[in-house]
Every structure is written in C-alpha cells, then in structure tokens.
Amino acid sequence: MSFRVSDNIWGYAFVLIPFIGLIVFVLIPFCMSVYASFTAWPLGQRITSAKWVGLKNYISMFTNPLFRKSLGNTLFYMIGIPIGIVLSVIYAALMNRGAKYEKVFRVLYYTPVITSVVAVSFIFQRMFMSDGGTINTFLMSLGIKNPPNWMSHPGYTKWVIIIMAVWKGLGSSIIMYIAGMQGISSTYYEAAKIDGAGWFYTFRKITLPLLMPVTFYLLVTGIIGGAQMYVEPRLIFTGNGPANSTFTTVIHLYDNTFRNSKAGYGSAVAIVLGIIVFLVTALQFYINGRGDRVEKAKENR
C-alpha cells in the first residue's frame, strides 16, 4: 500500500481542528482540574499560586458526611433510569402499532422534553405541596387521610425529583425506542407469526433483544446525566433539602467551589465523580461486549 501524503493531508487537516479543540477545551482543563484537586485553590486567584496540599482534599472529602450523603442521594436518583426505560419501552410499543392519531401522542409525550426545566420544577413543586397540592388533594379524595409530606419528609423528597425527571425524559426515550423498533426487519416478525408466536412472546424474544443497543445507549447516557444532576433539586428544594435529602454531588461541588471558595476541594469532588461514572460506564461496556462475544462464539460453533 502506498502512502499518498497529498490525499491524506486534507483528512489530517480536518481532524486536526477538533483535535486541537479537544486538547485546549477538554484535556488541558482536565489536567488543570486534576492538579487543582491536590491544592488549596481559592477561586478568584490564579491556579499557579495555589498551595500544594497533597491528598488533603480527598481525605477531607471522604471523611465529610455531607459528601457521602450527596453521593448516596445521587445514586438513589439512578432508580429513575430503569423506571424510565421500562415505561419508554411500553409506551413506544403502544405508539408503534400504526394506530390512528399515534403521532399526536408522540408529540404530546415529547413536549415535556422541550419544556423549560424551570417551569416544570415550579409546577411540580406546587403539585407535590402537602398543603393544597394537586397530588395530595387527589389522594385525599381517594380516602387517604394522611398523604405523604412529599416536600418535607426526607423519605419522599427524592421521589419528587425522580418522578419529575422520569416524566420529563420519557419523550426522548420513547422516540429512540420507536426508531429502534422501526429498524427491526419485518422478516423476524413474519417468521415468528408463521411459527405461531403470540404478540407478547414476539415482543419478549425478538423486539426487546433487538432493542438492546438503544437500551444500552439510554442506560449509559442516563447514568452519566444522572450523576451530574443539579438543576432539579436546586430549583424544587431550598438549600440541601429537608435533612439534606435532595442535594447531589454536583450541588456539593458547586457550593464548595463558588460559595465557600474551595475550588481545590471542588476539583477533587469532580475528579472522584468522574472516576465513578467512568468505572460504571466501562463496566457497562464490558458486560455489553461480553454479551456480544458470547453470541459470536455461539454462531461460530
């Protein structure tokens, strides 16, 4: 194979620009953040004048009960991911049957996705108020005399966030699943029909497995996004929420960096959060890849 520089040079030129962008806007700030995590860097001063403190920020972080609480809250919010995925699959299946006015429902379910999170947070805050809120008024009309204190009791506050996040994200997941379903070849369904398979069996054995790439994508992006949750808990609850029940790791990072001027500590929190998300994502890719390898081994036998 001959190496033709004149052909490759344009390719390298195109690749160089985003590569420079990656270095300047991602890699260098990342390295600075790693360095800052080992310093006592107060925001407002140059990072080069920050004092080196070694592992002090990391030790302080892991021994800080508020950090551990924020991490626990962040992990708890991940419960919304499988809930959202299951609901999305069901809704997508219902909206992909070629029925009349199907597209109207698709638009309606997608509307929350494009609605301002500030407006949605305000509405949910009002809906879940124990004093005159829509949810509790409805529950009381069903005969439940002491409905939950959604906004005040730490056992319920996180569920308000989860319900809101699932409701808001449902639309985009549904659209992705519908696209995935429409990409499945009809020959599989025809063959299943010939063999006498019912709808549910077909759905379980053909549709769901072939939607695995979409599910995998939603799982990975859901975990990455969920780990960075900041806006919803901040808008719906004041401070860290009742008994510190709603604040996330990113809120903890933000408060320490911008309100307490501990950018070094904030960088350490960001690094640890990034490592956790990276490890979880890598594990997901490994498990998913192992599944593919097992399938390939079966085919080759």
Add this chain to the structure above:
Amino acid sequence: MKRLVSLLLVLVMAASLLAGCAGSEQSGKDSSTGNGGGGSGSNPEGSGKKPVLNVSVFAQEHEQAMYREVIKRFEEKFNCTVNFQVAGDQYWPELEAALTANAAPDVFYLGLGDIKRRVWADKIVGFDDLLDVSSLDRIWPEALNLYRYDVETNKLGEGKIWALPKDFSACSMTVNKAIIEKRRPQIEELVNNGTLPFFPEIDKNGNLPVYTFTEFATLCKALTFEDPTLPETAGSKQVYGTHLWEDFTLQPFIWGAGGDYLNEDATKVLFDTPEFIEGYEGFMKIVEMGGSGLSTDETTGYMKFLAGRVAYFPCGTWDVGAFQAIETDESINPGKSWFDFDLAPWPISDRYSNLPIEERQDKWFGRVDSVGYAVSKDSSQQKLAAELAYLLCADEEVQRFLAKQGGQLPNIQAMAEGEYLTDDSYFPESRIIFVRMLQGRNGRRVPTTLTFNALWHSDGFISGVDSVWSYYEKIDKGVTPMSVSEYCKMVQPNAQALLDQAIQDENDLNPYK
C-alpha cells in the same frame, strides 16, 4: 475545486473553534449578557482617547433607570464612556470566574466576607490611594469601617478602605399591624393579666416594645388563629404569629440572650455556651408554644407574610419597598385591611423580664450587613473608577431616590439621621429602628462575614437543624429528634474543626503573614 471547498471548510472549522476566544474589550461592551465579568475598560489614562469603564452590578428594574441617569451625568462630567452591566442570579460565580481570568470589570461588588481574599490576591485597590479620604466623611463611619482591612495586623475594621458601601443594610422584625388589630382583645387581656408587660406598639415616650423570649412566644401564640376575613388570594385562612428559620433569623435571638456565634477574634465557635443555647431555646420556644408556622409547610414564611398570614417576620432595608407596595395597593388591600406593616425590635432574654421598657431598649440586636463597590487592580482607569464608585455610593440624589424607593437607607449619615427620619415621604413609620441599628446601638455584624468561609455555620450547624424542629414540633421528619441543648453540644466539635480548617486555609493564603 474540491481542494478549494476543503480549504474553505477547514478555515470555517478553525474560525469556529477560535470564536470563543474573543478579546475582553469587545465582551465588556456587551451589556446584555448579564455577566458578572466583562473585562476592564480600555484606553489607559494619558492615552488621549475617551476612557471606557465597565461596571457590573445587580439592580432591580426601577433602580436601573436611576443608575443610568446618574451615569449619564458622570459620563458628561468626566468625558468618558461607562458600560453599565446589570447581572442576573449568577453574578457571584461569574464574578469569581472573571477575577480568576483577570477579566474583572473596573467596578464590581465586594461582599464583606471577600475583603481579605481579594486583597491578598491583589485584585482590588484601596480607596485611600485613589480619593481624597476626607470626602468620605459624609458616609456612615460604621459602614466604611466594614470595608477597612489592615494587611499588616490582619485585622478587619482597621487600615485602608477597600470598597465603598453600595448599601448599609439592617434587618429588624416587621409587624403586620392589621393582624395585631384583629387580635387586640386577646392581646389586651394578656396585658391586663400581666402575661405581657405592654401592648405591641411604641409607647408615648418613643420606647420600642421589646419583649422577652417567653413574652414574644406568648404573643405569637395569641396571634396564631384562623382569620375568615382574609381574601381568597391568601391561599389559606390560617395566620401565624411568626415564621422564622435559623439560617437568617437565629442571630438576633442569640445576641438577645447575651451570646454570640464566635468569640471576639473569630477563632472559637460558641454553639455550646449557655447563652447560645438559651438564645436558641428562646427561638424554639415560639415553635413549642404553637406560635410559629410549621417547618413542613412548603409555602414559605415570606409568601405567607406577603399574603397577610404572618404577624412578625424579618424585614431588611431591602424589603421595605416590596412591603410598602402591597400596603398601599388599594385594589388588593383596601384600607390596609389585611396588610399594614411597620418595624419591630427583636426579642431578648427572659433574664430581662423584670426590666421596664426603657431599660430594654439597648438589649436587642439585629443583623447589619453591606455590599460594596470595589475597584479592580487591573483597571486602567483606577482613579476614574473610584470617582464612579464614590458617585454611586454617596451622591445625594442617588441616595435620596433609593431610600424613597424603600431599597436602602441613605449612605450619607447626616441624611439618614436627618431627612430620612423627619420627612414623611420616607417609610415605614418606625424607621428609627433601622437608624439605631446602623448607629451600632442595636446592630451587629453577621458572624459568617468574619471568617474565611461559612462552612462552620452551613455544614457545621444549619445542615442538621431538622432534628431540632422534629423535637419541638413533634413531627416525624425522618431524622433523630434532638433538643436544642443536645444538638448544640453535638455539633460544637465539628463546627470548631471546620472553623479551625477555615483559619488554616486563611493562613495558608495570606501572603503577608
């Protein structure tokens, strides 16, 4: 042709990548970004060109029009251009980012807790070097002292002036007199049977109705009732005596008990001292006796107060305009039927229950705070920026306008102690309370502004107060209920450790040590 198209595409990509690195001079002129940053002005002194200043503040809409008018006069007088930028909610984080990037505006806000950090990082200039200091005599000396810092002795309140006060604010109680009137028979009965020493109003000698903790809790209980006369817009008929929260309103109770959050040199946390515990118990007594809004009620105390459902509530000098607007709106509050506000003093320790009203006047305290105008060290127009800061701080017309809008007291002491008190176009009626607080008679500086950061308070104390509320309200909040005494003793060691860490961080950063 293909290569030409490829070349063009590469150039477009390169241009888009570099577009974000635009110069600060251009970004400084964009006043619509709402940015806490924006860069210093251009055209250094002596360059011959018209100087440009960037000012970044946050201000309400009615204030902006007045500021622009004043700045126009300044521009004409000094033949310069001032880019006046009004920032949004993210002012402070954006300012931090701008300072870190050496792109701060010429004039920006400085909080009391940030003085040392900015001085050590060489980000601000002392006004003693820029202005004739004698011209500052008309400003409240107590306000100027808040911005003094001596780098040699590391003492606040002494040395150079590093910012000029944008405002000098106080936070007293406010009382909705409409609710007092509705419960007049019940309160008079309490006075007649000796439970309360006097009616909640200023007496004929001008003495403020200063109550002890128990008296105040009793009064709040009497003011907690169902009011059928409230309009539907109030959302509920339930009225409360008060609705307080630790973060902002516990300090007056601690001071009223003779205690404090920190010792004199701000090196020791005092949560477990008898006076602090007494003050906090006095605060929770209102809850215990049923005179307070519930902590589980998600409608905030502020919203309830605006709806005429809370009798006593904190009132900062910045709140007065909003309260006055409701009081004077005849369409929603005809004849001040459900909202008629005035100022009130904070309560004091039960130890003073035997004192007559005259001797109680100097026993109560409320928080005093401020934010100032600082001049950037990187400004190429430092003297001009200082003149602008002085104008915004001490121009008579500006101060008169802001005070009449109910946004703040005049920064000019003579105006605050003279015209502000005697001219009836100012409000509210008992504004003497604010003046006394600013004079130092009934005002104390916010404790968290004395330390390098507020973690000893936020993480070390506030983060767990739900346990105390659960104990006194007898409501399950999913936490272990704890009495005030148990809680204060529990949090003391960790709060002290956080303060020690803050002191250590401060020492590490101090280049003058």
